[in-house]
Amino acid sequence: MIVVMKIDASEGNGEAIFSRLSALGLRGQKVVGVQRQVIAVLGQVFPELRDELSTMDGVDEVIRISKPYKLASREVHEQDTVIQLSHGVKVGGGHPVVMAGPCAIETEEQLYASARGVRAAGAHILRGGAFKPRSSPYSFQGLGVPGLKLLRACGDELGMPVITELLSVRDVNAVAEYSDILQIGARNMQNFVLLEEAGKTGKPVLLKRGMGATIEEWLLAAEYILSQGNPNVMLCERGIRTFETATRNTLDLNAVAVAKRLSHLPVISDPSHGTGHWYLVRPLSLASMAVGADGLEIEVHPQPDHALSDGAQSLTPANFAQLMAEVGSLCNAIGRPLAAPQPALA
Ligand code: PEP
Ligand code: MN
Numbered sequence: 001m002i003v004v005m006k007i008d009a010s011e012g013n014g015e016a017i018f019s020r021l022s023a024l025g026l027r028g029q030k031v032v033g034v035q036r037q038v039i040a041v042l043g044q045v046f047p048e049l050r051d052e053l054s055t056m057d058g059v060d061e062v063i064r065i066s067k068p069y070k071l072a073s074r075e076v077h078e079q080d081t082v083i084q085l086s087h088g089v090k091v092g093g094g095h096p097v098v099m100a101g102p103c104a105i106e107t108e109e110q111l112y113a114s115a116r117g118v119r120a121a122g123a124h125i126l127r128g129g130a131f132k133p134r135s136s137p138y139s140f141q142g143l144g145v146p147g148l149k150l151l152r153a154c155g156d157e158l159g160m161p162v163i164t165e166l167l168s169v170r171d172v173n174a175v176a177e178y179s180d181i182l183q184i185g186a187r188n189m190q191n192f193v194l195l196e197e198a199g200k201t202g203k204p205v206l207l208k209r210g211m212g213a214t215i216e217e218w219l220l221a222a223e224y225i226l227s228q229g230n231p232n233v234m235l236c237e238r239g240i241r242t243f244e245t246a247t248r249n250t251l252d253l254n255a256v257a258v259a260k261r262l263s264h265l266p267v268i269s270d271p272s273h274g275t276g277h278w279y280l281v282r283p284l285s286l287a288s289m290a291v292g293a294d295g296l297e298i299e300v301h302p303q304p305d306h307a308l309s310d311g312a313q314s315l316t317p318a319n320f321a322q323l324m325a326e327v328g329s330l331c332n333a334i335g336r337p338l339a340a341p342q343p344a345l346a
Helices: 011-023 048-055 108-120 144-160 169-178 192-203 214-225 253-262 270-276 278-288 317-333
Strands: 004-007 027-032 037-041 058-061 099-100 126-127 162-165 181-185 204-207 233-237 267-269 295-297
Touching: 004 011, 011 027, 011 037, 011 048, 037 267, 048 058, 099 108, 099 317, 108 126, 108 144, 108 317, 126 144, 144 162, 144 169, 169 192, 181 192, 192 204, 192 214, 204 214, 214 233, 214 253, 233 253, 253 267, 253 278, 267 278, 270 278, 270 295, 278 295, 278 317, 295 317
Parallel strands: 099 126, 099 295, 126 162, 162 181, 181 204, 204 233, 233 267, 267 295
Antiparallel strands: 004 037, 004 058, 027 037
8 A cells, every 4th residue: 555645745644644654563665755755554454544644733645555355356266277077067267168058947858848959959068947036026036945946857858057046045955955166146146144154154156246336346245255165256247337238238258358357266257147148148158258258048949939037148958058069069169178078968
């Protein structure tokens, strides 16, 4: 942290800063310039110190040097984090992976039709919501625990790790029991109690970016999970709210590249929620891989026109297979081939 003093700051103003720093167990290092002086703060600073020092007499501004998130930052952890899942699937560090399946688990038939389709097309991880965060309380809310059981059974039968949303602290034990990855949805990105509880399970967590969250807020949210001693966190960009109405959200591909630069955590892109339209999922999947995403999360429904949630953005299994072929070619072309598909079932 650097304290920039005003041009007309007095000697006494500088001394007051030094004595405050020493009372806090910190040290100051004065640099005298032609017009003004700056004081470098040395030692373990805390977030509120910036506010405190900014209000002191003679201070012009206080500039932060280190990132406010430590565990999520590449400053302290240079190598990409690689998360090991069941069935030999790894997220991060090399070969991109694809998570796919229905927005919501509706019936056993619907889940299996989607799961078989995405597996045959080369998806690595099966997604499906059992607890759904719906804008209207009158919309389908998900099957709850019976949905979790169907997802677990389907993943086991098809040899795929599964991911599902953890909507509330109420459901932590159930979701952690049945799912390989806990998804924290965009609406809960800053539900700090939920983040801590998800962290405590030790299970891999996929943290979606809030629709109005900055990249720094997103990384600080990841820090809540990491600070519980759980290193298995992946980030997911799923589109933010902008003035644009042609699409449901604006998939922020800048954020994918920025998060990859700032953090060692795997970054997944979700072009389904990021666009809201099935016909935009393919081009934005290709773009996501081109900017360096570690994987994709995509909604696939056997009959999108009958889906109980997010039908407009869901791909048919046939369209998903076409997408996988194109994503596979693009990944080969850029020298980051997709992870091998799961072996054929007996
Ligand atoms: C979902 O994955 O179905 C979902 C609800 O996502 P988000 O939290 O990004 O809206
Ligand atoms: Mn959805």
